Amino acid sequence: MAQFLNFKGDYNGLSEKKASDNLNMYGNNIFTETEDKSFKSYHYLLDPTAVLLLISGLLQIFTLSQYVTGIMCIIMAIAQTVTLCVICQKNNENIRNRTLSAKMKYRVVRDEILQLIPAAGLVPDDIIIVQGGEIVPADAHILEYVGLTVDESRFTGDNTPVQKHDGADPKATGLKKSCIYAGTRVLNGSAVARVVATGEDTYRARQGEKHGKAADPNFSRYEKTCVKLRLPLAVAAILLCVIGTLSQILTGRTDNVTGVIVSACGWLICMFMPFVELYIRMYNMNFVRRAELKGAxxxxxxxxxxxxxxxxxxxxxxxxxxPNTLEVAGIYSKDTDLMTTVTVLACDKDEPTLAEQAFLLNAALGGTDVATVKRNELTAQFPYNDADRIGGNIYNMGGTHLVCVKGAVEKVTGLCNMSPEEMFRITARAAALAKRGLEVWTVAYYIIPEGEEIPKSLYAVQYNYMGLVSFMNATxxxxxxxxxxxxxxxxxxxxxxxxxxxxxxxxxxxxxxxxxxxxxxxxxxxxxxxxxxxxxxxxxxxxxxxxxxxxxxxxxxxxxxxxxxxxxxxxxxxxxxxxxxxxxxxxxxxxxxxxxxxxxxxRDDNFSSVVEMIKEARQLHRNIKRCIFILLSTLIAFACTSLADMITGYGIITPMLAAVLTAAVIPLCCTGFRNVKSDIKGNMTPSGFISQGKPDKKFFIRSAVCGLICGAISALFLTLAGGVMSAQQVSSVMLTLLTVMTGAMCLVVTDKRTGAFKNGAIPKYMTVTAAVTSAASVLLPYIPFINLLFGFAVPNPLASIAAVLAGVALPAGLQIKKYLNK
CATH class of the missing domain: 3.40.50.1000 (HAD superfamily/HAD-like)
Structure with missing residues (x-):
């Protein structure tokens, strides 16, 4: 096949069948496995809401002879489980596909074709091609190389670049110069190599580096917190419902034990914490998709x-x-031509820095034959680096050795033969140039006398000062x-x-x-x-x-x-x-x-792209907080309503009513904040909860207070309505009240400013969702046969109007408060 990157050899690589056999034999090239904390589809097979609906449906069918509502409960349970499983499966597939697509891929020769394969798919005997700037994916023996240097400091602790070569090192006992090792970094050059060890067989693994599983990178702090809270909240809800059920039975307020158990299922559905982490993951995935549209x-x-x-x-x-704006601003020397020649000779011959490239270009444009000057014999090379802030070369100029050096003013002048007064004058001039935003070099030279040894360091001789060079860069x-x-x-x-x-x-x-x-x-x-x-x-x-x-x-x-x-x-x-x-x-x-x-x-190195992503992420954070606010406040409100139903014994909070609220109304409303952008132009401080685990107490207090007020309104309404209407009619108006209240609260918390509807801060999806769910909750009890399927009865229209007014009471109060604060 064709040769790669001008290498001399002709490499065919493994066949796909042989590579597959090796993968089965040696396993994936994975050093540290990653924990998978994501929720799987089977987790939702035991969704509490679905289980409680199933239990209540079976009880209604076989003990209470309520066949219609019983069957509907079972259908709702199945629909709930299937929906959660499908959403979870799609989310996991999207995450897995995006994770794989974002992985670094390496050049591998297989079946005489150059392919790009993730590191995990490499197997022994694969032919890989590595080059400068890459992490070595597996232990490999070098077959051919071009100027290859590698950073092996993770094993040796020494940052000195290691020169590599092909062939063999029969006497080497540790790291071999003819091999490259997984986890090391290629600094310069390129190589073709044959993989000799992968995964746990690599030198990295044998050196005892940390094994075990890495934390799941897709399991966010919010999700971890939600998972921790679910069990204690569930236990509290169960204990509360058990106490409520036993109190009704033991006090003789009812002799229908099965009916109380069915009601308890409805109470539990209202009190169970919903799958908040599923909403959080959906919001994060939405952010990822939006970022991808922008090329990130x-x-x-x-x-x-x-x-x-x-x-x-x-x-x-x-x-x-x-980029590409660095240029020479000025050359300050008594002999500009000699200064230019010395500076050209001081530049790195193989890999000049950006400043060196700028000077070489300036010299060429100024008439200096750079190629001819560089054609002199290079005796020693000392590349410039940020640590020493000095660099240079030693050239053989027709039998005379010349040391040319350039670098930071304080470094080079300290090595020059000059008086303190002259050093002060040069330093002051360099400082004046630097205050104008210019990068300044000092240039000097030293002619090695005949018979004197070639210095092994730039610090070993005393130089003759030549002058200063300044560079300017546009921001x-x-x-x-x-x-x-x-x-x-x-x-x-x-x-x-x-x-x-x-x-x-x-x-x-x-x-x-x-x-x-x-x-x-x-x-x-x-x-x-x-x-x-x-x-x-x-x-x-x-x-x-x-x-x-x-x-x-x-x-x-x-x-x-x-x-x-x-x-x-x-x-x-x-x-x-x-x-x-x-x-x-x-x-x-x-x-x-x-x-x-x-x-x-x-997408590009435009710095504004980074800032834009920060602002988008800040907006995502606030949208997730809005979602959690609605979830917490509605959870508290529903719990208060269920407590009122326990105390009164009306049996109004049925499993079907609770399922409609928690499995339909809340998901539709809580996913409506995905496209909210009302905060992106304001001040957005970082999250202390994510960085330091400090919860926002004011946020939780506000959520609890709103939930308690909403719960008090709905509990009072339930108590009053339960005394004048049947349980089915009260269930109908409670559906209206709680749905309208949830939708209205979503609209209010979308934007802290007044005039949110006029300025477009509230997304159309949110507005339509709130309007449609509220209208459906009002109309559903009046639709013949459909209302029976859900266990509702036609209420008095005045009761429905009162439920709507009660539902918008708190949101309207919060909106009025906005105008008063303005």
Whole structure:
């Protein structure tokens, strides 16, 4: 077959049959299994509402001879179970498909065809192709390579890149240079390799790294809380209903034990906590679908919660500056031509940085023959890095060795042969340039005398000062506006830069950040030695920081209780993204390792896309709270109504009435907040409940108070109506009252502002749902035969009107309060 990536060999790979056989023999290439906490379809086979409906239906048929309502209860039970199972199955399928589609896929040769396969599907003897920026998916022996270097620090603790080669290492006892290992990161180059071990057979597994199951990434904090609350609430409801049932029987208020048990089934249905986690999952899935329409990829359902609780967004200078805009602003030297030549020779020959590329382009446009200058023999190379802030090369210039160096002003000038006065003058000039937002280099050289050894370090000689070079970068236009969006969402933006304090300060101020409390990399290093704490929570700009210190900044912010997200694109951002609570990257500009470590992948590297996702997630959080508010308040209201029915003994809350309310009215109303956007333009603070487990007490108090008021209204209405109408008629008007009350409350809580209908804050779905369910609850008892199926009877029209008025009493009061507050 055709060769890959200019490799010399011709690779056919395994056949699909052989790969399938190997997969059956060795298992999936999975190191740590993930817990699956999601509710399965079979969980809903024992749905309490369906079980109670089934019990009450059988009792009505076989003991009370109420065949019509009994059969309807059984039909409702079956419909409830089937509906929940279908919804659950579809949700799980959607989650599974999205999880698989978001997984990193690797290039594998099978049946002479280059395919993309998830890491879990790799098997021994597969031929894989890896390249810079990717995480190695399995242990493999290198067959062919091009400039391959790998980071094996997870095993060795040493960050020094490891040069790899093909062939064999017969004498090697540990990590072999001819192999690549699962979990390590390819820094540069590419390779074709044959997989030799997967899953639990890898070197990573044999080293005793943590085994066991990872937490389910799709099981949100809200869902965990709901699951914990369900059992104690269910026990309380059962005890309450048992007490109510026994009190009616033992006090002699009724001798129809079966009838009381049927009523108890209705009370229990009203008091049982609905499947709140199902609603939460539906809201999260709706958010994921909306994000996909905008070109984003959300890897799991905890990402929306992390965005909700986000308090700090860490960005590097590369996310602030506009792409491809770095250019030379000026060259400051007595001999510009020699200065240009020395600087060209100081640039990395193989992989120049963006600043080096900008200077090389400027030199070429200025008439310098860069190719000819670079054609001299390279004797030694010292690439620039953020930790040392200095870099250079040693060239053999026709028999004379020349050391050319460039880097941070304080680093290079300290190595130059100059007086303190001259050093002060150069430093002051560089500082003046930096305050204008320019990145400044100092350039110097040293001619090695004949007979002197080639220095092994740039710090080993004393240089001749050549001059300064400044670079300018345009910031992205949308950054200041996006910063305002972050502030409205309660997110603090933190800028990290390897530039000088003056340059970093100037850039930060351009986008609206303050340099008050700015922390430098030198201060972080000193703090590490002395133990003196730094105030990371107040700093908005960090200057002169290297890659390791950027990770340290994130860890310190997390220790301070912040929920931290970071934006990363290049392979150097991998550690930063991996250590944050939420890593963010873009589909247009990312590497394999950063993609693997990120939870949110936006369409492009436009920073406003990230801010937009934060605001959307904040809105989702408030919509879920609205849903929970309605669920809690209606649960309390229904419980109060059931208690009133227990005390009076009227038998008004039938299983059918309870099922219609909990299985039809509440789901229709509670799913109506999905498209609410009324909060997105206002101030939206992060969720303390998600980040720190602190419940919003005011929210629960408001829910309880509203539920108790609604419950008091419905209980009073039930008590008064039960004395003048039959139980079936009261059931009819209670359906109207509770349905109208639920729908009206949904409309009121959709928007805190007045004029919600006029400004379109209430979605049409919500308005139509509230109107249709309310109208149906009023008309249903008056439809012949249909009302009998549900156990209702035709009520007095005045009673229905009174039920409607009672249902809108509290919502109308809350609406009036809005106008008064305005």
């Amino acid at each position: 990829v959300i890897k799991n359902l905890t990402v929306p919660e992390k965005l909700n609780s986000l308090s700090v967004l860490v960005i590097d200078k590369s996310a602030v500056v506009a 992205r236009d949308m950054i200041p506006l996006a910063l305002q969006g972050c502030k409205r969402a309660g997110v603090r933006l933190v800028l990290t830069s390897s530039d000088s304090p003056e340059t970093a300060s100037s850039m930060g101020k351009k986008i609206g950040l303050s340099d008050a409390g700015m922390i430098s990399g030198d201060e972080i290093a000193e703090s590490t030695v002395t133990g003196e704490p730094l105030d990371y929570k107040k700093a908005e700009i960090f200057c002169r920081v290297n890659a390791a210190q950027r990770v340290d900044i994130i860890e310190k912010l997390k220790e301070a209780g912040e929920t931290v997200a970071t934006v990363g694109y290049s392979d150097s951002d991998y550690d930063l993204v991996a250590h944050a609570d939420l890593g963010i990257t873009s589909l247009e500009n990312t590497t394999g390792s950063v993609y693997e470590a990120s939870g949110l992948i936006v």
